[in-house]
Amino acid sequence: MGIDHYENFPVASLLLPARLRPAVRQLYAFARGADDLADEGDAGPDDRLQALEGWRSALQALCSAQPLPASLSGAERELFTRLGETIHRHQLPVQPLFDLLSAFRQDVRQSRYEDEPALLDYCQRSANPVGRLMLHLYGTTDPLDRRQSDALCTGLQRANFCQDVALDHAKGRCYIPQDCLLRHGARMEELAALCQAPPARVPEHWRAVLHEQxxxxxxxxxxxxxxxxxLPGRIGLELRLVVHGGLRVLEKLAAGGYNPFANRPILNRRDTILLCWRAFCQSRPQPVSAPS
Incomplete structure (x- = not known):
């Protein structure tokens, strides 16, 4: 939680078994690199889509044991070579990687989401594949594990959407469903004003929007x-920290008056101590009413 590029991707921490850290780093490098193709630099949409298509072709080449495309740079060729070794060593499914590329292509093409199903479809391809890959590394493919992993990854990404409303707006995107804005009487023009001149207190209808999300x-x-x-041992502990990290971001959003424009909720060193205590000492969090 809280890394700069691909916030919901679990970077290989010391809590993960040492045997899994290289694989997680390679998967992160792929996700971060593809995300950068969609987001970073001054390239236009067509160039971004062409670059992402090159990565899709490279991934397809790995699947069919064909040579990597000549269009790849030296650094990209090394990335895909190591990724291929990781896929082979751990017998990872490749569809989640294709799903990630699909979501990043969508980021280039689409900046608004009409309703909840449309946003969840995006999360299904942009966040949930990460959890499914991690489950394969952990050695579990139980259907219940997959469903709960999907829910956890979607929750993390949606917490990030709430946290980064202003940052996403600067990229020309909004991950708040348009029907939610309409339901509370909020307008995109107001969002632009809130981002440009963050208020001490957001209007009540925007508080309602962000509370709902x-x-x-x-x-x-x-x-x-x-x-x-x-899940047992260090893997379970790693995930408990992730769960509490996401919940803590939402706690801080509420404590800040649902005002991520002036008070973007981020986790600091004091939060890290709190999260460790919660992960080690507290039982599983139970549904309760969120503060309004």
Whole structure:
């Protein structure tokens, strides 16, 4: 939680078994690199889509044991060579990687989401594949584990959407469903003003929008949280920290008056101590009403 590029991707921490850290680093490098193709630099949409298509072709080449495309740079060729070794060593499914590329292509093409199903479809390809890959590394493919992993990853991403409303707006995107804005009488023109001149207190209808979205994120995290208490050892502890990290971001959003424009909720060193205490000492969090 809280890394700069691909916030919901679990970077290989000391809590992960040493045998898994290189694989996680390679998967992170792929996700971060593809995300950068969609987001970073001054390239236009067509060039971004062409670069992402090059990565899709490279991934397809790995699947069919064909030579990598000549269009790849030296650094990209090394990335895909190591990724191929990781896929082979751990017998990882490749569809989640294709799903990630699909989501990043969508980021280039689409900047608004009409309703909840449209946003969840995006999360299904942009966040949930990460959890499914991690489950394969952990050696579990149980359907219940997959469902709870999906809920956890979607919850983390939706918490990030609430946290980064202003940052996403600067990229020309909004991950708040348009029907949610309409339901509370909020307008995109107001969002631009809030980002440009963050107020000390956001208007009540925008508080309602962000409260609703944070509640959706919180309920998804809670729905997925049993997985973190069911998986054993250091892997379970890592996931418990992730769950509590996402919930803590939402707590800080609420404490800041649902005002991520002036008070973007981020986790600091004091939060890290709190999260460790919660992960080690507290039982699984239970659904309760979120503060309004």
């Amino acid at each position: 944070s509640e959706q994120a919180r309920m998804a995290l809670l729905a997925g949280s049993p997985l973190a208490w069911r």
